[in-house]
Amino acid sequence: MRFLPDAEQRAFAASLDALLTAAGTPVVVRDWSRGDHTSGRALWSRVAQAGVFALAVPEAYEGLGRHPVELAFAFVEFGRHAVPGPLVETITAAVLLSGADPGIAERLLPSLASGGTMATVAPEGASYALDGDAAGLRLSWAPDGIRLSPGHGPVRPSLDPARRLTPLTPGGDVVDTTTEQALVWARLATAAQALGVGLALLDRTVAYVKQRSQFGVPVGSFQAVRHRLADAKIALEFARPLVFGAALTMRPADVAAAKVAACEAAYGTARTALQLHGAIGYTAEYNLSLWLTKARALRTAWGGPQECRALVVSAAGDRRW
Amino acid sequence: MDLAFSPADEEFRTEVREWLHTHVPCAPLPSLETAEGFAAHRAWEAELAADRWSVVNWPSAYGGRNSGLLRWLLFEEEYYAAGAPGRVSQNGIHLLAPTLLDHGTEEQRARVLPAMASGEVIWAQAWSEPDAGSDLASLRAKAVRTDGGWLLSGQKTWSSRAAFADRAFGLFRSDPEAPKPHQGLTYLMFGLRAPGVTVRPVARLDGKPAFAELFLDEVFVPDEDVIGEPGQGWRIAMSTAGNERGLMLRSPGRFLATARRLNGLWRERGGPVAVRDRVADALIGARAYQLFTYAAASRFLDGEAVGPESSLNKVFWSELDIALQETALDLLGPEGEMADTDWAERYVFALAGPLYAGTNEIQRDIIAERLLGLPKGRR
Numbered sequence: 001m002r003f004l005p006d007a008e009q010r011a012f013a014a015s016l017d018a019l020l021t022a023a024g025t026p027v028v029v030r031d032w033s034r035g036d037h038t039s040g041r042a043l044w045s046r047v048a049q050a051g052v053f054a055l056a057v058p059e060a061y062e063g064l065g066r067h068p069v070e071l072a073f074a075f076v077e078f079g080r081h082a083v084p085g086p087l088v089e090t091i092t093a094a095v096l097l098s099g100a101d102p103g104i105a106e107r108l109l110p111s112l113a114s115g116g117t118m119a120t121v122a123p124e125g126a127s128y129a130l131d132g133d134a135a136g137l138r139l140s141w142a143p144d145g146i147r148l149s150p151g152h153g154p155v156r157p158s159l160d161p162a163r164r165l166t167p168l169t170p171g172g173d174v175v176d177t178t179t180e181q182a183l184v185w186a187r188l189a190t191a192a193q194a195l196g197v198g199l200a201l202l203d204r205t206v207a208y209v210k211q212r213s214q215f216g217v218p219v220g221s222f223q224a225v226r227h228r229l230a231d232a233k234i235a236l237e238f239a240r241p242l243v244f245g246a247a248l249t250m251r252p253a254d255v256a257a258a259k260v261a262a263c264e265a266a267y268g269t270a271r272t273a274l275q276l277h278g279a280i281g282y283t284a285e286y287n288l289s290l291w292l293t294k295a296r297a298l299r300t301a302w303g304g305p306q307e308c309r310a311l312v313v314s315a316a317g318d319r320r321w
Numbered sequence: 322m323d324l325a326f327s328p329a330d331e332e333f334r335t336e337v338r339e340w341l342h343t344h345v346p347c348a349p350l351p352s353l354e355t356a357e358g359f360a361a362h363r364a365w366e367a368e369l370a371a372d373r374w375s376v377v378n379w380p381s382a383y384g385g386r387n388s389g390l391l392r393w394l395l396f397e398e399e400y401y402a403a404g405a406p407g408r409v410s411q412n413g414i415h416l417l418a419p420t421l422l423d424h425g426t427e428e429q430r431a432r433v434l435p436a437m438a439s440g441e442v443i444w445a446q447a448w449s450e451p452d453a454g455s456d457l458a459s460l461r462a463k464a465v466r467t468d469g470g471w472l473l474s475g476q477k478t479w480s481s482r483a484a485f486a487d488r489a490f491g492l493f494r495s496d497p498e499a500p501k502p503h504q505g506l507t508y509l510m511f512g513l514r515a516p517g518v519t520v521r522p523v524a525r526l527d528g529k530p531a532f533a534e535l536f537l538d539e540v541f542v543p544d545e546d547v548i549g550e551p552g553q554g555w556r557i558a559m560s561t562a563g564n565e566r567g568l569m570l571r572s573p574g575r576f577l578a579t580a581r582r583l584n585g586l587w588r589e590r591g592g593p594v595a596v597r598d599r600v601a602d603a604l605i606g607a608r609a610y611q612l613f614t615y616a617a618a619s620r621f622l623d624g625e626a627v628g629p630e631s632s633l634n635k636v637f638w639s640e641l642d643i644a645l646q647e648t649a650l651d652l653l654g655p656e657g658e659m660a661d662t663d664w665a666e667r668y669v670f671a672l673a674g675p676l677y678a679g680t681n682e683i684q685r686d687i688i689a690e691r692l693l694g695l696p697k698g699r700r
Contacts, residue, residue, distance in 0.1 A: 001326045001391060003615040004623070009322060069322055206693050221698030223682075226689035233688055234633050241612035242605070248324050257605040306594065309601035316584045316604050 003241070005073070013073040016050055020081035026287045032084035033161035037134050040084050041118075047083070048115020050074075056094040056185060061109035063094070068185065072192040072247040079196020079266075082290040084162040086120040086131040088193065088302065092186040093119035093139050096146055099178040108137060122149075122168045123186075123302060128156060130301075132166030139175070140168045146179065147172040160293035161284075186302045187255045191243050191262040194298040198236045198266030201273040201291050205229065209276055219276070228272045235265035253315030256308035263299040270295035324615065326395065333388070334395045340372060341403035352666055353409045354529035359443075359485040362409035366440025376414060376438045379422075383430060384438030390568070390618050397572035398611075404578070412482055413437045413444030415570055417490045420508070424549040424557045432545075433510070445483035445513065447491030447535055450476060455683050457492075458503040458555065462537060464493035470543040471495065471551075473511060476536055481677070483533035484522035488512050492554045499552070506554035510546040517541070527660055527669045568618060568627055570678060571638045573611035579645050579667065580607035583652075590652050599648045606641040613637070629691035632684040639674030639681060646671045 005013070023043050032040045047053075055071045057063020071091065078087055094112045097105050111117040119137040122129035132138055132152030140149045153167035206229060209220030219225050239261040246258035270292045274281045281288050299305065326334070350365065351358035369375040370384060378393040379385025388396065408414065418437060421430050436442040453460035462475025473493055483489060492506045499505025513520055517540035522530035549557040580603045587600045613634070621627050646668035650657035659665060675681040689695040 001324055001330070001615060002619050002622075003322060003324055003612065004619045005322055202693075206695065210695065217698075218696050220689075220695040223686070223698055226693075226695050226698065227682070227685040229693055229695065230636075230685035230688035233693060234636055237630070237633050238606075238609040238613055238637055241616050242609050244322065245324060245608070245612040248322065254608075257608055260601070261605055261609060306598065309598045309605075312601045312604055313584065313587070313597055316581065 003245070005244075009070060009073055012070060013077055016047070016052070016074055016077040017080070019046055019050060020077060020083060023081075025081040025083055026290060029082050029084050029162045029290050033164075035133065035155070035164065040134070043083065044085055044118065045115045047074075048113070053090055053094065053115060054113040056091045056098075057109050057113040058098050061098070061105055061113065063109065063113040068188060068247040068250055069244065071185075072188060072243055075189045075192035076196040076199070076243075079193040079198075079294075080200045082162070082197070082200070082294060084131075086118050086129075086135055088186055088189040089120040089130050089135070090118055091189050092121045092182050093137060095182040095185045096121070096139060096177050096179065097175070099181075100175045101177075104175055112137070120166075120168075121182075121186075127167055128165035129168050130166075131164050132168055133164060138168050140170075140172070141179070145174040146177055147174050158293075158297055160297040162290065162294065163297050181250075183302070184250055184252050184255050187259045187308070188243070188247055188250070190298055190302045191239075191246070191255065191258040194259075194266040194295065195236065195239055195243050195262040197291050197295050197298065198232070198239070198262070198269040201266070201269045201288070201295065202229065202232050202236060204288055204291070205232075205269075205273040205276050225276055228276065232265070232269040232272045235261075235268055239265040251315075253312050256303065256311040256315075259303060260305055260308045260312070263295075263305065266295040267299050324612075326391070330392060330395060333392050334399060337374070337396050337399040338403070340374060341399060341405055344368060344372075345403045345405045349404075349663060350406045352529055353407050354484075354525070354531040356485060359409060359482075362406055363440045363443060365406050366408070366410050366443075370439040375410070375440070376418070379418070379434065379438065383434035390621060393569070394572060394574070394614065394618060397574035398577060399574070401572075401574040401578035402581075409482065410437060410440055410443055412446045412486075413442075416446055417444055417510075419569075420490075420548060420557060423560065424508075428545065429548070442488055443482065443486045445480050445486035445489040445533070447477040447480050447483070447489040447511075449479045451478055454479075455680050458506075460492060460494060460506070462491075462493050463497065464495040464507050464509060464542070464551075466495070467541070470541055471507070471509065471547070473509065473517075473537045473540040473542055476534065478534045479523075479532050479677075480535050481532045483513060483520055483535060484530040486513055489535065490548075492558055495551050495554075503555040505552055507551045508548040508554035508557050509542050510548065511537075511540055511542045515540050525669065526672065527665070529669075531670075531673075568614060568621065568631065568634070570635070571642075573607065573614045576607040576610055576638065576641055576645065579642075580604045583645055583649050586649055586652050590654075592652055596648065596652060599644070599651075603641070603645045603648055606637075606644065610634075610638055610641060629687050632679075632687040633692070635678060635684045636675075636681045636688075639671075642671040642674050643668075 028039045028043050052074045054064040055067040059065050097108050117136040120129040120132050120135035122140040124141040138149040140147045149168035149172045151169035156165045158165050210218055212219050242258040242261045246254040280286050350361040353362040376385045377388040377396045381387050450460050464471040464473050490510045495507040496505030517538040519536040521534045523532050525531040583603050649664045
């Protein structure tokens with residue numbers, strides 16, 4: 001038992017962090033929100049070159065095999081940098097298609113791994129898929145199976161402007177595949193992304209309260225402010241091991257627990273971040289908004305808090321819980 | 322990064338489980354905060370010690386098994402999963418013993434630790450004073466030099482287990498002229514039945530004498546019961562505050578076991594979705610605490626010091642504990658107010674968690690300053 005990232009995992013996360021920092025993601029996010037995908041696609045290829053999408057694609061289809069732990073490290077960085085696009089959905093599609101007929105898998109998976117194609121998936125029961133206008137591959141998760149959707153409808157806004165929601169055109173061919181694992185991967189990636197969003201919100205808010213002065217002192221010296229930030233730190237630091245523990249086991253209840261904890265921690269941190277920034281944090285123009293709104297959206301994406309809690313309780317007869 | 326324990330660790334776990342299966346009393350012992358329960362828990366400590374299960378991570382010379390931190394965690398998981406009794410010796414085991422191992426003399430360790438491991442001598446802590454709680458460095462009870470030792474005078478309070486314990490340890494002001502409040506303090510051990518000691522039990526919320534006030538009037542303590550150098554008490558007490566003790570004060574095992582029992586209670590009683598969600602949060606919190614501790618233990622075994630992050634731990638487990646017990650009481654409905662259930666006992670115990678071992682407000686200040694780097698402010 002050694003529940004710590006190894007040197008390679010740390011280096012992988014650090015290299016993604018450097019790549020995303022250099023890319024200046026806030027500008028990319030704002031382009032994406034307007035429906036201008038050029039800078040987002042360029043960033044997508046760089047992320048793909050770093051191997052992120054290949055982490056969910058079998059080697060037989062030009063991927064690196066299944067690596068949920070490394071994927072979790074990548075998605076924490078995506079969250080920290082508010083990277084836009086159907087990231088979780090592309091991973092989910094990769095896992096779905098890995099179980100498909102080899103002909104289909106061979107045709108579609110290599111280009112997901114290489115970053116040539118973005119994919120989106122409309123979750124079961126959802127009326128939308130994320131970024132259907134940007135995705136070259138659209139899967140709709142219907143009760144009778146996974147369908148390759150022929151198109152998408154008009155974009156509906158999300159509370160997070162960087163998430164462009166599109167209904168998928170009904171019909172299309174059914175892909176014969178197993179769906180069980182795909183939902184687990186989608187939740188894990190969302191949980192890791194939410195954790196990253198929360199960490200970014202905390203970092204930005206700590207920096208802000210150190211430099212913002214009122215009554216002649218930094219507002220970060222007031223105990224009411226300090227204690228809210230301490231609570232945010234506690235929530236995030238206890239969500240983190242759940243996310244990586246779940247990536248190691250990939251048991252549905254572990255992943256559901258990680259999703260609840262990471263999304264609650266991120267959302268709680270968003271509320272704290274907004275409160276401690278004051279009015280500036282309430283503006284769309286200030287970059288804090290990119291993370292504030294994402295924390296809200298990720299909570300209900302791929303299994304909201306109630307659904308995930310129900311899964312945790314139902315699995316808890318198991319001694320491992 | 323992995324969560325798999327070695328086959329040898331798993332063998333150890335099985336050995337623990339089997340021993341507990343044949344030894345854990347079928348009926349719960351009476352509350353350890355009563356005279357009868359204290360005696361029963363002392364006897365249980367002796368039973369554990371007879372097969373060297375009372376302090377598995379200690380060196381074998383003092384009654385342990387040199388198990389290391391990971392196996393101690395496994396021991397604790399099995400211990401609480403088996404429903405074994407609370408540990409009446411925990412103040413000594415978790416607070417005094419690490420200090421003696423780091424700062425005591427070999428003579429002190431050989432004299433104090435085996436008797437602690439067997440429950441023959443049970444220790445109470447004597448930190449707080451009426452005017453020194455969170456601001457512990459302002460304490461005033463004094464140690465005055467005399468032939469061959471020190472004379473202790475003053476008052477200590479909120480001394481857990483002191484109503485029935487044998488001995489106590491704490492900090493005393495040995496140099497009233499020292500320039501700063503945390504200087505001139507000495508770490509001493511003394512007998513609770515020594516001449517000059519008056520123990521006045523204090524009833525906690527449910528009326529049980531879980532702690533006591535200590536009145537000290539020129540209580541003689543021989544030099545052999547001073548830990549470390551006189552005047553260095555603060556440094557000595559704090560040096561173990563941040564190490565593995567921060568990890569070991571409350572093991573994940575007890576919360577995992579309680580969360581599982583809570584889930585069982587919920588399955589038995591049912592309840593609205595709002596309660597189900599609290600049960601889920603209890604399970605998630607216990608699992609988070611376990612994994613957080615595994616990560617901290619891994620860092621510790623890599624040779625990293627466990628520093629201010631033990632403040633994250635303290636706030637988390639103390640709030641988790643209350644949430645667990647409260648949810649159970651709510652599930653019990655009208656029976657939830659009965660004081661003679663295990664849940665009520667654990668609830669009352671849990672209520673003190675955010676208050677002792679550094680209040681949660683003090684912990685949040687530590688997190689803000691030392692982990693987040695926020696400026697110091699008015700407390």
